[in-house]
Amino acid sequence: MELLRRNAHDNGVEAAVRVAPCTWGDHDAVAALGTFDVVLCSDVLYGHHREVATALARTMHALCHADGRESAALVSYFAREKLLADVPFFEECGRLFQEP
Structure with a gap:
């Protein structure tokens, strides 16, 4: 988290960007984070089990x-060796999110 905070500071966006930990699937912790204009996810998929991906x-x-x-949710994704293991994430996103 410290590297993310430093990155926001170094790029002059610390006043506009909030860096916070988020435990996937922890509904109470997620609700406590509040609201966002954009949810940015980068390098979060690594061939996780279905339960983690969903x-x-x-x-x-x-x-x-x-x-x-x-x-809006923006996801940066780079296909690695276990590409098929990431399919459950994209299937769940397709089910949950509608195209604009």
């Missing part, structure tokens, strides 16, 4: 729809 998708959805909002 927890990430559901957490993203909860963050994007907190308090009835319609926030």
Whole structure:
């Protein structure tokens, strides 16, 4: 987390960006984070088990729809060796999120 905070500071966006830990699937912790305009996910998929991948998708959805909002989720993804292991994440995102 410290590296993320330093990155925000070094890029002059610390006032506009909030860096916070988020435990996927922990509904109370996710709700406590509040609302966001954009949920940015980068380098979060590494061939996780289905339960972990779907927890990430559901957490993203909860963050994007907190308090009835319609926030955007941006996911940066790089296909690695276990590409098929990441399919459950994309399936769950397809089920939860609608295209604009």
